Amino acid sequence: xxxxxxxxxxxxxxxxxxxxQAYARFLRAVTPVLRGIVRARARWMSGDDQEDIVQEVLxxxxxxxxxxxxxxxxxxxxxxVTRHKVIDAFRKRGGEATQPLGDQAEQVVDPHxxxxxxxxxxxxxxxxLIGTLDPxxxxxxxxxxxxxxxPESVARAMSISEGALRVRLHRAMKRLxxxxxxxxx
Amino acid sequence: xxxxxxxxxLAHEPAAASLGLPRVAAGFLAAVxxxxxxxxxIAGVRAGLGEVMIxxxxxxxxxxxxxxxxxxxxxxLRLMRxxxxxxxxxxxxxxxxxxxxGLLLYTVATMxxxxxxxxxxxxxxxxxxxxxxxxxxxxxxxxVRLFRRGASPAPQRSAMLAGIAAGAAASTGYSFFxxxxxxxxxxxxxxxxxxxxxxxxLHYGRKQFAW
Numbered sequence: 091x092x093x094x095x096x097x098x099x100x101x102x103x104x105x106x107x108x109x110x111q112a113y114a115r116f117l118r119a120v121t122p123v124l125r126g127i128v129r130a131r132a133r134w135m136s137g138d139d140q141e142d143i144v145q146e147v148l149x150x151x152x153x154x155x156x157x158x159x160x161x162x163x164x165x166x167x168x169x170x171v172t173r174h175k176v177i178d179a180f181r182k183r184g185g186e187a188t189q190p191l192g193d194q195a196e197q198v199v200d201p202h203x204x205x206x207x208x209x210x211x212x213x214x215x216x217x218x219l220i221g222t223l224d225p226x227x228x229x230x231x232x233x234x235x236x237x238x239x240x241p242e243s244v245a246r247a248m249s250i251s252e253g254a255l256r257v258r259l260h261r262a263m264k265r266l267x268x269x270x271x272x273x274x275x
Numbered sequence: 276x277x278x279x280x281x282x283x284x285l286a287h288e289p290a291a292a293s294l295g296l297p298r299v300a301a302g303f304l305a306a307v308x309x310x311x312x313x314x315x316x317i318a319g320v321r322a323g324l325g326e327v328m329i330x331x332x333x334x335x336x337x338x339x340x341x342x343x344x345x346x347x348x349x350x351x352l353r354l355m356r357x358x359x360x361x362x363x364x365x366x367x368x369x370x371x372x373x374x375x376x377g378l379l380l381y382t383v384a385t386m387x388x389x390x391x392x393x394x395x396x397x398x399x400x401x402x403x404x405x406x407x408x409x410x411x412x413x414x415x416x417x418x419v420r421l422f423r424r425g426a427s428p429a430p431q432r433s434a435m436l437a438g439i440a441a442g443a444a445a446s447t448g449y450s451f452f453x454x455x456x457x458x459x460x461x462x463x464x465x466x467x468x469x470x471x472x473x474x475x476x477l478h479y480g481r482k483q484f485a486w
Contacts, residue, residue: 106290106292106293107290108290110286110287110290111286113285114282114283114286117285118279118282121282145278145281148285149281149285150486153486154357154426156291156292156293156294157355157357159293159294159356160293167357170357170358170428171357171426173428174357174486
């Protein structure tokens, strides 16, 4: 999570300084996260409607990008914009279709559900980043960093020494850092 | 339009400079200072301003609206960022409000009833509320125009705080001219002016803060 925070903030800083490519990378990187949030909260909507909301959120991020301060973390800003626009989109659609929001609306404004969803989104996003590694390195990072398994058990399962495990983990983390810098493929 | 095409289109648009909150605050303070200074230059400050300001009750006439304006301005600035929160500041606005109520109780306790409303003359009330509302107009318009550039997570609250900031700042400036030092007068009529500016700003400004 710390890695994506730094990567996203770096891209956004560059974007505010006029780097269009960094901005495109940032928007492409956050889009799957936004999609996840919208899907989780609007299962009752069609895929096209969900994508319309994702685009509305992207437009809001674009229009209000000057409200992010480069010396502040980007994730709270991003999730605040997303939350506001998703609620707004639900209200508009609820009004148009006279469809009650019910549990979905409660889920949107429930801080516990919000925290749970953010954690889930962050995990999905990190998993996508890890998925760009080769399968063995990806499994190693997942086991040690996500599932928090002990190095001994992972080394045993992979039939390698703990020293070799540390070296492979170090290489995988360096690779992730490089992918983060250059942007997701 | 496909999302990828939208992203490509957005990435080609010119960069946006980061929103400078100190610059926004300076713009608002200028919108308050210019009309108030112009008014005080034309009408003049009250006679013996320095001497009467030593008196704590008279000092409160300036201090309470100034404190209200400061809290409201800080709050509306904080709400320009979507992740901004103002829970504590909203609670802090109760401090000048309680100060005003305290002054009213002090007046009731220390003044004979015949003097409570002695300064409530039609001319005095019209002068006080009329001039305060007049001085609030430019700051209120400027507040809406300046603060709507943010991305408030609570547009109505932003509009309300913008109105409070404008009305209270104008009342602070007016207090240098005002000679009515009875809290029964200034707490109630300054309060009524600030409330009026707040309601008008909330009514006309809340849609401006939507995004």
